Amino acid sequence: MLKSFVILFAFLASASATASHYYVTNNNTGLTCIILDGDFQFNLVFNEKNTTEKFTVTFNETVSVEGDCNGVRNNQSVQTLNIKFNPEGQSARYAKEWELDIVFGSSSNVAFEIIDYTLTTQRTDLVPYFGKFVRDANAAGDVTATQTNAYKCSTAKLGLVGGSTIDIKTSNVIAFAQMNGTVFPTDQVYEVCYLDARTNEVVPIVVGACLAALVVVVLVGYLIGRARAKRQGYASV
Numbered sequence: 185m186l187k188s189f190v191i192l193f194a195f196l197a198s199a200s201a202t203a204s205h206y207y208v209t210n211n212n213t214g215l216t217c218i219i220l221d222g223d224f225q226f227n228l229v230f231n232e233k234n235t236t237e238k239f240t241v242t243f244n245e246t247v248s249v250e251g252d253c254n255g256v257r258n259n260q261s262v263q264t265l266n267i268k269f270n271p272e273g274q275s276a277r278y279a280k281e282w283e284l285d286i287v288f289g290s291s292s293n294v295a296f297e298i299i300d301y302t303l304t305t306q307r308t309d310l311v312p313y314f315g316k317f318v319r320d321a322n323a324a325g326d327v328t329a330t331q332t333n334a335y336k337c338s339t340a341k342l343g344l345v346g347g348s349t350i351d352i353k354t355s356n357v358i359a360f361a362q363m364n365g366t367v368f369p370t371d372q373v374y375e376v377c378y379l380d381a382r383t384n385e386v387v388p389i390v391v392g393a394c395l396a397a398l399v400v401v402v403l404v405g406y407l408i409g410r411a412r413a414k415r416q417g418y419a420s421v
């Protein structure tokens with residue numbers, strides 16, 4: 185049990201070491217407003233010629249990162265992150281980059297939240313289709329935090345129209361921040377996403393149940409052994 189936990193932690197640590205790191209800095213103030221760390225995975229659904237085809241595409245390398253700490257959209261203050269990147273499975277034949285646009289908003293209730301996103305994909309060796317995927321308004325996104333906290337999730341899901349999703353694994357996100365530096369400070373406070381918070385409740389319950397079962401097994405074994413010993417004791421009298 186202990187060993188498996190150690191392995192799990194080692195795995196988590198190595199997984200987070202490979203994560204992509206993005207930030208947007210305000211040129212006027214020198215302060216960073218957005219930091220997004222994580223590993224992107226794109227689960228894409230294409231409906232072509234009556235058939236539905238699904239592809240899982242991972243990220244290979246960043247081409248360029250742009251952003252704006254002082255954007256405006258529908259009279260609302262927004263901050264944007266635009267990432268151009270190459271997915272895995274790209275070749276000289278299909279060399280066009282993919283593009284991900286993320287828009288953060290802020291309100292009286294939350295310090296920041298992802299309010300919109302768009303993914304533009306191109307044909308690759310692995311995916312014979314291209315498309316523009318937009319946010320599914322019905323998808324329950326929870327990439328948000330209050331005060332000066334950041335958001336943390338083992339897999340943040342951004343739902344797209346048509347059943348596709350953008351997964352950000354081992355994600356750490358903050359926006360509408362005023363940070364001196366381009367990485368999360370060591371004393372950063374994180375708000376854990378809903379799914380992880382529930383898992384954190386479940387793990388101790390499962391561990392507790394296993395321990396309780398072990399105690400019962402040992403106790404029953406002891407009682408059986410004692411009963412047997414007693415019977416043998418009587419027999420030998």
Ligand SMILES: *[C@@H]1O[C@H](CO)[C@@H](O)[C@H](O)[C@H]1NC(C)=O
Pocket residue numbers: 211
């Ligand atoms: C901010 O500064 C960087 C580096 O000096 C420059 O490349 C970029 O164009 C600037 N952005 C804006 C919005 O002025």
Ligand SMILES: *[C@@H]1O[C@H](CO)[C@@H](O)[C@H](O)[C@H]1NC(C)=O
Pocket residue numbers: 233234
């Ligand atoms: C697509 O589906 C329709 C109705 O189910 C069918 O009539 C048509 O032949 C199908 N077309 C192809 C290319 O499979």
Ligand SMILES: *[C@@H]1O[C@H](CO)[C@@H](O)[C@H](O)[C@H]1NC(C)=O
Pocket residue numbers: 258259
């Ligand atoms: C933005 O605000 C201005 C002035 O308050 C208003 O005239 C305009 O219609 C608003 N635009 C949108 C898109 O809400």
Ligand SMILES: *[C@@H]1O[C@H](CO)[C@@H](O)[C@H](O)[C@H]1NC(C)=O
Pocket residue numbers: 244245271272273274
């Ligand atoms: C990732 O990018 C590098 C450099 O462009 C390329 O050599 C490599 O083949 C790519 N890997 C995959 C799996 O597409």
Ligand SMILES: *[C@@H]1O[C@H](CO)[C@@H](O)[C@H](O)[C@H]1NC(C)=O
Pocket residue numbers: 213214215364
């Ligand atoms: C950021 O930190 C450096 C070193 O601690 C300091 O010199 C600089 O003034 C700070 N900048 C801002 C905008 O606070």
